[in-house]
Amino acid sequence: MAMLDIDKTRCIGCGACVVECPTDALDLVDGIAVVNQEKCIRCGKCVRVCPANALNLEREGEGAQPEKRDPEAGKRHEFSKEQPLPEQVAGYAAKRPKDAAAGKGESGEAAEYRGVCVLIEQHQGEVAPVSWELLGEGRKLADTLRVPLAGVLLGSEVEEIIPEVFAYGAEEVYVIDDPILESYRTEPYARAIVDLVQKYKPEIFLYGATTLGRDLSGAVATELKTGLTADCTVLGIDQETGLLQQTRPAFGGNIMATILCRKHRPQMATVRPRVMAMPEKAEGRSGPVQRETLNMAEEDVRTKVVDFIRGKGRSVFLDKAEIIVSVGKGLGSAKNLPMVEELANVLGATLAGSRQAVEAGWLSHEHQVGQTGVTVRPKVYFAIGISGAIQHLVGMETSDCIIAINNDPEAPIFKVANYGLAGDLFQLVPALTKEFSKRMSLGLGR
Template structure:
């Protein structure tokens, strides 16, 4: 176990660019590596990914292991886990982090089984006990009602998947220097038992919520589907995207992909309106990192006010129409002047 050293981050590449969560993990991994006084490494697999290696260094890594091979063109558990296990056995990291994306979770679960080590799922807080060289990975449990710190004392590497948009990426620094290590591994297409036949991107989804600058989100407090129209109207006049709570989705007022929270989308817009939303932990989990949060709720004790930058205690059915009216007047007054498209 003592021979295991260094912090590793799996770098996920999607469509020729590095996933945001991998950059966030390089930020978080940098802190752990500095505390432990060990190097931070990225592990990047794919086809024609070599040109991205520098970005990994600019984002905080001291070194990058790259396997660039035609068989790795698309993510597949078998080919990716084979590479990752081979590298981990050869270089023996002590900590290994993955983004908690569909592919990151899939890969980490398979690798943990083959390396016979522990894997903490969906971590939202990371720290390290320097003396014991122990990763402290904390995750929400029981529907987010509580946090649990998971430890892996006797097995190495200590592995964790980490939720996207929780950790902070470092500023890209093109002056950073690091080492790029290209690894040659033997992979044969004939050995693969799965084939990716087709990849379909749903651009509308990504553009509408995770990338939105402004989100108007509504909850059961709007009363019924008619009341919920106010959310659509407000979003319309200010050019925002619409989201909502799970209860609203279950009531059929919104589509499943518009659910925000632990079991829905995680969003980080510049402005987030939470209207008629109580602020259950599972909802807050998905929006708390928004820059400016405005909450409207008639219950002064609603937990949503604990995360709101500005809180308005009042009746949404009264306030929102007035807000819409103000914006509509504004647009009349100013003519085309205020339109930013």
């Protein structure tokens, strides 16, 4: 007789097996799946859905694999470094997935929803670049699903932005132009989006993971009682089901998790700025503009924006920097910072740091690159004494050129670096500074 075995060290407590179990034999206890062997009918469904490969139907006595086990299951769910994302951007097929065309979700609700929406985030007429990045990404998703891509534009006197939304790839624009929407406030913006979603029923709704996008999407998802995945770094479409695959760093950024929203619509996600590529801008395109009104009066809004103080904004500085010199734990102490500052000065670079460097108090929060800090995409990124934990990598790995300096030749940072120097940073950094400075002053580029 086979027994269901749960590997507690692998279980991530996601609950997929609990949902899948037809006999309610599985339960989550303290964040770990637990099986009631008496209820278990050993159908193996849970084994197949487990994303962490933590479940196993073992035969008593011999510990063999069950015959019914999906031959792909183990492979698909292995944490293999070599294995690329199977449904990554590169894998977008031109043809629409077979089931998705019919809008096949698992419930009737999903069937009514169609199309991809992107929030066009603007402040006083200036559009956040992430919105364009999302139109580029939304374009790919919409093409895969063979559905339209729409931009959602909210604000006061935003007419001039509409052509740009088309230029970056939208086929349609939904606009609510109202003085109440002049400065962002959660309540009227959430009202506007909820109304638009209920009218136009998009199956996917994307926001930039900015302060505005995160503030708004959380409110909207709650109001619509649908799923929301924060801070995605990869989006894709499941070829079989047409579901949006939302991939983000999880468990402190040490692993990636792909999240699905199976039954509720729209599937909503926020995406980090500068993770998706900026699409080509094609002037002169246009399409239908749907103008709606805001169903809210100023008296009903319980928040007021009193003032806005533009910051010297170091964070702005960091994410726009062309060259970044970033330090990590390997620097050892704040007293070694001047050595690195000297290199940054010679290069005209901006100083940044890993979480450890910030937590050690060497640099302030505005300088933090990584999952809980800023995402950067400079032309050149120097990683000095940074080992390269995933939470740091997600914040900088889209840099054009990464140069890593670390004394451990096995450090993960070298896996993302274009150039790696394995050696003592206390010798290498001054040597680099000296050489850069020599060439710069002599104009000896080549």
